[in-house]
Amino acid sequence: MSTAAATRRGIPDASVARLPGYLRALTALADAGIASVSSEELAGAAGVSSAMLRKDLSHLGSYGVRGVGYDVERLASEIAAALGLTQDWPVAIVGMGNLGRALAAYRGFAERGFRVIALLDRDPRVVGEEVSGRVVRPMTDLATLVRDEGLSVGVIATASDGAQDACDALVAAGIRSVLNFAPVLLSVPEDVAVRTVDLSTELQILAFHGQRNAVAEAVAP
Amino acid sequence: MSTAAATRRGIPDASVARLPGYLRALTALADAGIASVSSEELAGAAGVSSAMLRKDLSHLGSYGVRGVGYDVERLASEIAAALGLTQDWPVAIVGMGNLGRALAAYRGFAERGFRVIALLDRDPRVVGEEVSGRVVRPMTDLATLVRDEGLSVGVIATASDGAQDACDALVAAGIRSVLNFAPVLLSVPEDVAVRTVDLSTELQILAFHGQRNAVAEAVAP
DNA sequence: GCGTGTGAAAATCTTCACAGCG
DNA sequence: CGCTGTGAAGATTTTCACACGC
Secondary structure (H helix, E strand, O other): OOHHHHHHOOOOHHHHHHHHHHHHHHHHHHHOOOOEEOHHHHHHHHOOOHHHHHHHHHOOOOOEEOOOEEEHHHHHHHHHHHHOOOOOOOEEEEOOOHHHHHHHHOOHHHHOOOOEEEEEOOOOOOOOOEEOOEEOEOHHHHHHHHHHHOOOEEEEOOOHHHHHHHHHHHHHOOOOEEEEOOOOOOOOOOOOEEEEOOHHHHHHHHHHHHHHHHHHHHHOO | OOHHHHHHOOOOHHHHHHHHHHHHHHHHHHHOOOOEEOHHHHHHHHOOOHHHHHHHHHOOOOOEEOOOEEEHHHHHHHHHHHHOOOOOOOEEEEOOOHHHHHHHHOOHHHHOOOOEEEEEOOOOOOOOOEEOOEEOEOHHHHHHHHHHHOOOEEEEOOOHHHHHHHHHHHHHOOOOEEEEOOOOOOOOOOOOEEEEOOHHHHHHHHHHHHHHHHHHHHHOO
16 A cells, blocks of 8 residues: 555544644754654654554554664654645634734744735724734635635634634635634534634633542542 | 542543533523523534433433433533532733733633633743733742632743743642643643643644545545 | 564444433 | 433544564
């Protein structure tokens, strides 16, 4: 089975979700001038078990050397290829409230190869304003951005009540990948991928664990 | 087995991670004046299957009525109790860069019952500055905040290279729950819960799915 | 010899399908 | 009768443990 075939069919979702972590660890190793790494070391750097790391990598192909380990650069580029990072994924951020502005100023996107090519807002009073060196554009520009600039990822940073509208506009313009920061369930056609990041959800999960700790401590202090 | 006992032992992690979604849907229903809901309806509103919803709820106890459904208010408060939201979880945000300021201005925390009681930064030039109506405090205030104000959750919004230091300071002050926005693996004692939200990771996962779609389309257009 | 790659086993999570209760 | 709660089946994910190849 060719690498491309392996990539095409099922890499398990759980595995895909960990690949960015491996890539991050490999990049750090490369920056530190380390050329080769064992599964044990890389797993430690990524916070997983070595068995899981090897199983995950086995879905991509066989890029290690038995008795030695992995070539850092090589493995990094194989993972990047599996994730589809060899191509460009231009990003637009919709909603120029506090969060949208913070995201617009965030340098991490560019560092990991995601170009933010547009900032948008539905409010005519915000459109035309300059944010982080870019002019905010109206939602009606979406179709053009997709057609002429290859826009392919939308980030929703609107308030909750505008999120579904923003999403519908992105989908209508042809975007298939949405990163949503609004605490709502977005409804989309099934060929559109949505990932929602909700701060309150994260805090509530932490509250659960905090509570659990407190109880465990009371039982066995 | 009592409810408290059920809560104490294992609610599966996957189940815990969905409870906030149910709570959000229930709150929306309550706001819309709806008093009773079936598993089918609630599951739809939360984006899961009805079987999964019922299984998840069965871990909390038996709060539905056969042939009828669930009382919206009642179920919401049982879920809140299971998550530990009956108690207060005061939050501090560490790092007053772009993201920290956006989080400081975010209203969603308060809406879901998390009080932000302090903003901190390690940079003396930022300490003392006013952000969203609060004076930024130095890291050395952490111990006092934990002791006197019950601070229990730390949000790390620093740059990557300051994140582990910030985390160590939080842990040293006695905090057991950390929400991390820096793209690094934090190392903590095992009784500390960390959840990391990394925007680039999310985008990379979306890139994978986008690529997959593109391939699928090429194969079967 | 050493560390990868991988079948097989174990654990976890999701779906099915229906008994049971209001 | 209708919908919940739940054992059992099925799917997925993780861990184990060792054969294999440099």
